[in-house]
Amino acid sequence: MPPKRKAQAALDSDEFDSQEEENLSLSDRETFDRLRDSFDVKAMAQQARAARGSNAASFLFKKCDQFDVELKRDHRNRPLWIDDAGRIILESFSPIFDEAQDFLINIAEPQSRVSKMHEYTLTAHSLFAAVSVGHSSKEIIEKLGRYSKTPLSPSVTAFIEKSTSSFGKAKIVLKKTLSYIESDDPAILEKLLQDPVIAECRADSTNGLIKEAAPKIGAMAIPGTKMAAGANQIAQSTLDPQKPSDMIASLRDEDDDEEEAAHVHSFQIKSEERERVVKQCQDIGLPLTEEYDFNNDEVNANLDIDLRPHAQIRYYQEKALSKMFSNSRARSGIIVLPCGAGKTLVGITAACGVKKSVIVLCTSAMSVVQWRAEFLKWSNINPEDIAVFTSESKNRFPRNAGIIISTYTMITSTRNRSYDSEKVMEFLRSREWGLLIADEVHVVPANIFKKVTYSIASHSKLGLTATLLREDDKIEDLNFLIGPKLYEANWQELSEQGHIAKVQCAEVWCQMTPEFYSEWLKPSTVQKRALLAIMNPRKFQACQFLIDYHERRGDKIIVFSDNVYALEKYARKLNKAYIYGDTPQAERLRILENFQHNDMVNTIFLSKIGDTSLDLPEATCLIQISSHYGSRRQEAQRLGRILRAKRRNDEGFNAFFYSLVSKDTDEMYYSSKRQAFLVDQGYAFKVITRLEGLDQRSDLAFYTPQDRRELLMDVLLAKDTDAESERIAGDMFGTKFASTGGKARKKNGARRMAGTLSELSGGQDMAYIEYNKSRNRELKQKGIKNQFIRKLQRGTANAKKAAK
Numbered sequence: 001m002p003p004k005r006k007a008q009a010a011l012d013s014d015e016f017d018s019q020e021e022e023n024l025s026l027s028d029r030e031t032f033d034r035l036r037d038s039f040d041v042k043a044m045a046q047q048a049r050a051a052r053g054s055n056a057a058s059f060l061f062k063k064c065d066q067f068d069v070e071l072k073r074d075h076r077n078r079p080l081w082i083d084d085a086g087r088i089i090l091e092s093f094s095p096i097f098d099e100a101q102d103f104l105i106n107i108a109e110p111q112s113r114v115s116k117m118h119e120y121t122l123t124a125h126s127l128f129a130a131v132s133v134g135h136s137s138k139e140i141i142e143k144l145g146r147y148s149k150t151p152l153s154p155s156v157t158a159f160i161e162k163s164t165s166s167f168g169k170a171k172i173v174l175k176k177t178l179s180y181i182e183s184d185d186p187a188i189l190e191k192l193l194q195d196p197v198i199a200e201c202r203a204d205s206t207n208g209l210i211k212e213a214a215p216k217i218g219a220m221a222i223p224g225t226k227m228a229a230g231a232n233q234i235a236q237s238t239l240d241p242q243k244p245s246d247m248i249a250s251l252r253d254e255d256d257d258e259e260e261a262a263h264v265h266s267f268q269i270k271s272e273e274r275e276r277v278v279k280q281c282q283d284i285g286l287p288l289t290e291e292y293d294f295n296n297d298e299v300n301a302n303l304d305i306d307l308r309p310h311a312q313i314r315y316y317q318e319k320a321l322s323k324m325f326s327n328s329r330a331r332s333g334i335i336v337l338p339c340g341a342g343k344t345l346v347g348i349t350a351a352c353g354v355k356k357s358v359i360v361l362c363t364s365a366m367s368v369v370q371w372r373a374e375f376l377k378w379s380n381i382n383p384e385d386i387a388v389f390t391s392e393s394k395n396r397f398p399r400n401a402g403i404i405i406s407t408y409t410m411i412t413s414t415r416n417r418s419y420d421s422e423k424v425m426e427f428l429r430s431r432e433w434g435l436l437i438a439d440e441v442h443v444v445p446a447n448i449f450k451k452v453t454y455s456i457a458s459h460s461k462l463g464l465t466a467t468l469l470r471e472d473d474k475i476e477d478l479n480f481l482i483g484p485k486l487y488e489a490n491w492q493e494l495s496e497q498g499h500i501a502k503v504q505c506a507e508v509w510c511q512m513t514p515e516f517y518s519e520w521l522k523p524s525t526v527q528k529r530a531l532l533a534i535m536n537p538r539k540f541q542a543c544q545f546l547i548d549y550h551e552r553r554g555d556k557i558i559v560f561s562d563n564v565y566a567l568e569k570y571a572r573k574l575n576k577a578y579i580y581g582d583t584p585q586a587e588r589l590r591i592l593e594n595f596q597h598n599d600m601v602n603t604i605f606l607s608k609i610g611d612t613s614l615d616l617p618e619a620t621c622l623i624q625i626s627s628h629y630g631s632r633r634q635e636a637q638r639l640g641r642i643l644r645a646k647r648r649n650d651e652g653f654n655a656f657f658y659s660l661v662s663k664d665t666d667e668m669y670y671s672s673k674r675q676a677f678l679v680d681q682g683y684a685f686k687v688i689t690r691l692e693g694l695d696q697r698s699d700l701a702f703y704t705p706q707d708r709r710e711l712l713m714d715v716l717l718a719k720d721t722d723a724e725s726e727r728i729a730g731d732m733f734g735t736k737f738a739s740t741g742g743k744a745r746k747k748n749g750a751r752r753m754a755g756t757l758s759e760l761s762g763g764q765d766m767a768y769i770e771y772n773k774s775r776n777r778e779l780k781q782k783g784i785k786n787q788f789i790r791k792l793q794r795g796t797a798n799a800k801k802a803a804k
């Protein structure tokens, strides 16, 4: 029975039939389960029936007083339910779904977007972001009312009015690398200065305010004015890809009719207290805006950069950028796009829009190399104008304006800076930057980002991420560290349109062998038990079986293991190449190059260094054998490695994502936690309880009891440190989470459905040949070069040369 009828049936029966509930697809079930946890389904169904509601979601709103209110007569044509607390359910099967979704994405936080129903929440932050991209309070209330099946409750209306009324009253600006709070209205500043925290952060000790003639910069975007209309026009512009030159022109379009305030008033704050002030202003209900009028900045030199003619911005990239650039200024904030959807090009286009010096911060030196290569690929920037600041190369650009790409660690580490590093840091500190692009921004801890903004005086900041997720729940910090979320794309929509691959996700349950399980049950250290679960021979065989199966289908496979001991054991035993933190850069590039272009190398093993930023469009299958506790962020980013699959637009193409878990161990608990985010993005995880044909395969590793006992001995003799996840210098991922033993999140885990591999993809008749030599060494002897890798290598070599 389709989910809509299923929901309808729930209205017509006294309770949810558990057998029928089993038949729901996982994503629908997940929504029902989660919502049902917080509501009383029976009562909801009765209430909704009483209200004669015949809509799919009506029974989900038991606690809403508004169900005493009549549904609008034409409620069937309206797609939204809004409860008193600002939670919104959108029916994705409504004919006006697209229009309603476009609107909701601007004003509310998406929580869950499974196939038939999407869930959003109105928050103060989301409404602040809505006003900052040109929506007025009146417009928000009117539109929500129009889409809603019931009249808006007064509490929702009041919340919207309150959250939007204080927007734009004061802003934070940068003048000659110093920070000021500025407003047209001195009373607002006086009010701010009455706050003890803000007063303490003031840089000067005078009582008065600085009064200046209003700069050309003009007033802030006022919702409903021509400026805002212009912004909306860009936001709602054609979905067809635009010519890059038009795109940039529209981003830089000026509006001369804007009215200017006669004077502005300001006071200076201590640069190191910038974030504290921004946060405090938010807390007291006077959020500061940060916008950069780059067109009128005559102090900082212009950067000669434009997109190349072949760069065609996709519609969702354009939508995201239009949120940043409406009203001809660059607004600080965060853009959320799925992995592989092209955040780098969004960042590059933003740099082409601002045309002032840009600093890009990444999480690793490898990403730095990739960002540089992408700048050269998509823009006409003079290669000399892009400098790289990493431990290997410490460059500056020679002209007045340029781009520097570096890592968070390079900018924020204070210990033992070399002379060269210190010189570059001085260079970075001494100037104003037009734009700071923060890649993978969700992983940056607040204290690190504070150090960044203290060192780098930038007029605007753009945070890029695929998952606004942090296991320590500090994601809220980003609102004041960078700015509000400007745009978040829908994963399923992009995958339907072929911008990212469609993926079949499965969790494969692997029985522990008796000898491994009896050891696992004994009192032992957490580390040893984890290692026993990872090295479970059944898991090993499942991995081997899946590799064989997918290699035969012509897939290119990445096997992920956080644990380096397991990574090496698996890879060596299966004679596959592997990369982890200690693998030298040249060897990494050689392996990746072979993976992409050598038909003999179809599987590689990667440690968590491959979680992010690796652009391997050949990869079509991913197998995860060990991972970082319940990290939803890692799960999503790993999925991202196959979302860019080159073959994604082939007819009927599917990429595959398998998580192998040892049954009846902690791995099962963590696995379900890990899936929660992806389930919210509409992915359905199947559980494979039995790999058909695996038991008959006598050629698989550890087939004999003797082999299994030997493996067990190895594992028991391994050091506890072997069982730990890899620690990578400068790695910021999940460190906090690790310290809490993975128990930081309260969010529900995903629910699973049983199935067999054949349902997913079918599989039999595998062959296995064992080699003794390390595949890494073998590849070293052969060596293949392609353009992409050569470019990467050339980038590194040039950087090294320049550094000398």
Ligand SMILES: Nc1ncnc2c1ncn2[C@@H]1O[C@H](COP(=O)(O)OP(=O)(O)OP(=O)(O)O)[C@@H](O)[C@H]1O
Pocket: 311, 312, 313, 314, 317, 337, 338, 339, 340, 341, 342, 343, 344, 345, 465, 466, 612, 613, 614, 615, 640, 641, 644
């Ligand atoms: N508009 C576009 N036209 C053509 N190719 C594009 C476009 N945007 C992005 N791509 C390509 O898509 C691939 C993925 O882009 P990118 O590496 O920027 O993804 P990402 O969003 O940063 O992913 P991750 O979060 O995994 O790092 C790259 O090969 C990039 O060149």
